[in-house]
Each structure stands twice: as structure tokens, then as C-alpha cells.
Amino acid sequence: QKEVEQDPGPLSVPEGAIVSLNCTYSNSAFQYFMWYRQYSRKGPELLMYTYSSGNKEDGRFTAQVDKSSKYISLFIRDSQPSDSATYLCAMSPNSGGSNYKLTFGKGTLLTVNP
């Protein structure tokens, strides 16, 4: 079983739709949870960063972490064609105060159609 599971999609939605992206994980040591956006042939760009359980909102993006279920989500409201990209979840343990080693999901390819 992989440490982090993410449905690779692809996911295709109309402009303005609410998008829900999810990851599950098996390592209960994970404390830091991130969502990255990666455009084709580019490096990942950090979107959201959450420590432990709870919700975090930033504009049209909301990240949720449920550590009891080992489940994290990213919601995108009012999706735009410019949101079309691969979305990667990433997580790391709190090892000695450093969270340098990120474990990523496979990524979900999202297309928002105008």
C-alpha cells in the first residue's frame, strides 16, 4: 500500500463548478499537509499549507484535513480555465522540527472547460 493515495483522474468540469480533490494516507506520523499545483512541464507551485487537522481558506481555495480518517481535501470554488493543471497533495512528518521530506500523491489532472 502506498503511503499517499490520490485519484489521478482526469477530472473535467465546466467553468464555475466547485471542484473537490482528495488524498488518503496511511502514515499516522504525517503532521504537515500541502497542496501544490503543477502546470504542464513546470515545477510544482505551493497553493495551501496546513498543520495537523482543520480547515484553511485562501480566496477560492479551501483545504481540509481529517487526521482521524487520514483524509485531506482541496476545494476550488468558482473554478476557472486557468485552474487547469495537475494538483498534487504532499505531506510530511514532524521529525525533529523539520518537515523536509515530502511524500507526494500521484497528482490529479484537472481541466476546467470554458
Next chain:
Amino acid sequence: DAGVTQSPTHLIKTRGQHVTLRCSPISGHKSVSWYQQVLGQGPQFIFQYYEKEERGRGNFPDRFSARQFPNYSSELNVNALLLGDSALYLCASSFYSGGTDTQYFGPGTRLTVL
């Protein structure tokens, strides 16, 4: 401020050759991490360096090595290249501030091994 820079952008090598990839972190960042991203997969952790010392190593063979220089830039070296080494190699930098060590990724070097 300039982001993480990597060179070269693209590289084509043949099996058995050696390759050196270079990374310059964001100004003020003291930590550099390397990741390998095979097509269709999430990035996999290779190394992390902080203050010129190796802080972590992923599950990669000894053909992979790295170092960090006094100006915090870094090199990733891969010897005896295999076809399976074809991937996007990503460098990420961070300040290393303990529990909030957010990593920022560069655009990557795309390595093709023929």
C-alpha cells in the same frame, strides 16, 4: 525576488553516461532538496541538504549523489545512467525554520536517457 533556478532546462544523455544538474535556491534560503518526478507520478524525495550537510536521503541507489556549496547552491550527480532515470528533476529550497519549513520548487531539469 528570483525564485529557485535550475540548469540546464533539458538534457539528453545515453545509458552509462554521467550527468550533473544544478540548482540555485531563493535568496536567504539555506536548505535545498532534490526530487525525481517520473511522467505521470508525483515527485519522489532524493536528498536534502542544509548548511552543506546531508540531512536526509530517499530510497535511491548510490549512483545518485549531491552536494551543497557555501553559497547554498547545489548539484545533483547521477552516474551510470539507466533508461529509468529519465524524469523531471526538481529542486526545492526552504529557509529551514523548524516546524514551518515550506519548500518552494524550481522549474526542473528534464532528463532524457536514450
